[in-house]
Amino acid sequence: MGAHLLIDNSNSFTKFALSTKDGVRSLFRLPTSRLSARPLKTLLRECTFDAVVLCSVVPKKSSLLARIFAEYPLLKVSAAVDLGIGIDYPKPASIGADRLANAVAACSLFRPPCVVVDFGTAVSFDIISEKGCYVGGVIAPGLEAMTHYLHERTALLPQIKLLEPPGVIGKSTEHAMLAGAVYGYRGLVKEILAEIRRTLPCASSELQVLATGGYANLIAAGVPEISLVHPTLTLEGLRLIGLRHFGE
Numbered sequence: 001m002g003a004h005l006l007i008d009n010s011n012s013f014t015k016f017a018l019s020t021k022d023g024v025r026s027l028f029r030l031p032t033s034r035l036s037a038r039p040l041k042t043l044l045r046e047c048t049f050d051a052v053v054l055c056s057v058v059p060k061k062s063s064l065l066a067r068i069f070a071e072y073p074l075l076k077v078s079a080a081v082d083l084g085i086g087i088d089y090p091k092p093a094s095i096g097a098d099r100l101a102n103a104v105a106a107c108s109l110f111r112p113p114c115v116v117v118d119f120g121t122a123v124s125f126d127i128i129s130e131k132g133c134y135v136g137g138v139i140a141p142g143l144e145a146m147t148h149y150l151h152e153r154t155a156l157l158p159q160i161k162l163l164e165p166p167g168v169i170g171k172s173t174e175h176a177m178l179a180g181a182v183y184g185y186r187g188l189v190k191e192i193l194a195e196i197r198r199t200l201p202c203a204s205s206e207l208q209v210l211a212t213g214g215y216a217n218l219i220a221a222g223v224p225e226i227s228l229v230h231p232t233l234t235l236e237g238l239r240l241i242g243l244r245h246f247g248e
Helices: 037-043 059-068 097-109 143-153 173-199 216-220 233-246
Strands: 004-009 013-020 023-031 051-056 074-076 114-119 122-128 133-141 208-213
Touching: 004 059, 004 233, 013 233, 023 037, 023 233, 037 059, 051 059, 051 097, 051 233, 059 074, 074 233, 097 114, 097 122, 097 133, 097 208, 097 233, 114 173, 114 216, 114 233, 122 173, 133 143, 133 173, 143 173, 173 216, 208 216, 208 233
Parallel strands: 004 051, 051 074, 114 208
Antiparallel strands: 004 013, 013 023, 114 122, 122 133
16 A cells, blocks of 8 residues: 555644554645645655545635645545544534544544544544544634733733743733633633533543643643643544545
């Protein structure tokens, strides 16, 4: 089997990687707003692959990518594709392709039930039942979006770089904002996970929590409920879906 080109097309960035049955090799990422045919073909000119697996939550860019790679067998991830997991959800077509890819990867790393927390532009919680079915999730504003909103909507609050605060009691405006953002966000994550645990019929101790996305390491450092951080979880899900669809 030759390599597959994996494309994770999200709102902020589009990630590209090559995969084989043995793993994923990340290539590069581009701001989604700047995605176009000519620079992309230049960046990929020395890459060899036999098929493309596309995960997109940006319809206009998804159409563009499909045109760019029209000469290759191309799989668009959706609930209509054989993913290897069940879907118990009223409107499967409305589930984001990235959330489905994350669920597939989580099921390969953990025995269900499990939860994937993806810290992206929004933070999403996706739940896989003990029967191995995607059953739904939770969506909340992303950490960066919240802090950017504070900066944009208040005259004196600066834009801050998100990192571990030195303590919970701020000794400067930036410190106070960091404490509110990081400790507050950890509280949000803990409370949502607690409600998920209370709602699922399985024993609480059986539920594994996997995190991914840009701020996963920062937030997980203070959330012991998170079992593992996997930075390239979505790409790993795409790798597994590609293997299932195109074979080895």
